[in-house]
Amino acid sequence: MSPRWRSNGNTESVDNYLKAIFYLGGLEECRVSIKALAERLCVAPASVTNMLQKLAASPAPLVEYERHRGVQLSAAGKRRALEVVRHHRLIETFLYRVLDYPIEEVHEEAERLEHFISERFEERIAAKLGHPTIDPHGHSIPTMEGKMATRESILLADVVEDGTFVIESVSDRDAQNLRLLEACGIVPGARMQVSKSASLEGYSVRIGRSSKVFALSCEVALDIRIVRPTK
Amino acid sequence: MSPRWRSNGNTESVDNYLKAIFYLGGLEECRVSIKALAERLCVAPASVTNMLQKLAASPAPLVEYERHRGVQLSAAGKRRALEVVRHHRLIETFLYRVLDYPIEEVHEEAERLEHFISERFEERIAAKLGHPTIDPHGHSIPTMEGKMATRESILLADVVEDGTFVIESVSDRDAQNLRLLEACGIVPGARMQVSKSASLEGYSVRIGRSSKVFALSCEVALDIRIVRPTK
DNA sequence: GCCTAAAATTAGGTATAGCTAAATTGAGTA
DNA sequence: TACTCAATTTAGCTATACCTAATTTTAGGC
Ligand SMILES: [Mn+2]
Ligand SMILES: [Mn+2]
Ligand SMILES: [Mn+2]
Ligand SMILES: [Mn+2]
16 A cells, blocks of 8 residues: 545645645745755655655646745645644644543644544534634634634743733643643633743743742743733 | 554554454454455455565564465454454444434544544543444444454344344445435334345335335345344 | 855665566365 | 366565665855
8 A cells, every 4th residue: 555645635744744834934935945844844854855856746736846945835735734734723622622632632633633534524523613713722723715814923932021911822842831831821812921030031920810920931932922912 | 654653553554454354254253365355455465465474474463374374363463453443433433423424424434534543532532422332333342452242133134034123233334325224214223124025126124113114125135234122 | 256064956775555467376176 | 186277476566755875056154
């Protein structure tokens, strides 16, 4: 058997390349370097070059690739990347809300299953969840049509003056962290009073009306995105 | 990338070979021929020989294979086969009961996902469903420890005299059929009055207290297993 | 404009899991 | 016992997707 083919003719590996290009390209959809892709995907640069050449040479290419000049998603590639992201985030939401997964376990399971669920499965969990727009980490879930809401937010690590903020999202990449953050009440939507602690290199935060104060390292502050309160 | 490795070190393909040997070996766990496996798995006989040689040569073999004498599962192979069957049937039950899948769509989705869910996922859906023992087709779900209840049942096609029976299970392999059978009320647990229709080659059946009578072909009667009513 | 080093590419090789076609084996029949 | 043929095995090939090592290219510093 060759690797399993998804409905649209992609393999799991191809999906993961598309997602990585989408992520690394950012909102401005910049060209992405081979090196950055290799690091993100934990494969050798030569493997990336190989895959991109194959993808770009196909009759309906998912990527635009030029030798030595990096790679961008084509319209079709972006569409597919957004579909996989939708799968990922819907699955995470489902695992968290319906199957009562601990928050730190949803990402790994979603990372696998996102490639193997059918459109029917996608549709059924979306319906079961009431067509959610935000996943348990606070990330936007793209619509079925491939539109994703963008919200303006900043890294907690970029905060320069003390103040009150609302937590927009937390990174899904470090399971350990995630467990701790949730235990502190640092979850999307929570209100947080932040003071930059000059002595310690980091932040003290107070969540909601709680009197407890938590110390966050600069490291951890890179995993938290915040917005100004609407009021 | 090589094909995806499951937690226990198997690939999807290996899992499918184990399941096929388990199924074709029957309750008596007979040796299974290469030809039968090739047909069931829709691959060439040479591919089967290849795979079995590799499986049998591994340090902790999942199968016992002798040249020209067919193949049987080892204890480890049987354990794994039962685990995959458990995944399959739990997933089917979950899709049917929680995600409201139409009965004829559960099998195909389960056939794929059975290889990719984690032990956590298995545990969570089992809990959500109240640790079910029967799937929507009426098949026994093996326990976490790898025990599967066996019930005595016969094919409707083997019925020689008219009578009243309880439907034990219906085959999950023909989606079209399944849709029709469910529409007629021919579902596991239903009580069914059967008369062998000598003129037509087939059966007339009446479900429960209904006055409607359905005609079933001998073909379809091969897809239905029944037991005598307990009372 | 040249030199160097990092980035990218090419070359050559691995494993999985398929395939076809050719050779072999062994079970049942004459 | 010998023959025949279906089942099985072997040999040689393909595709995906990874690897390392060697080579080439580009871009920055001078
Ligand atoms: Mn993934
Ligand atoms: Mn997420
Ligand atoms: Mn399967
Ligand atoms: Mn079933």
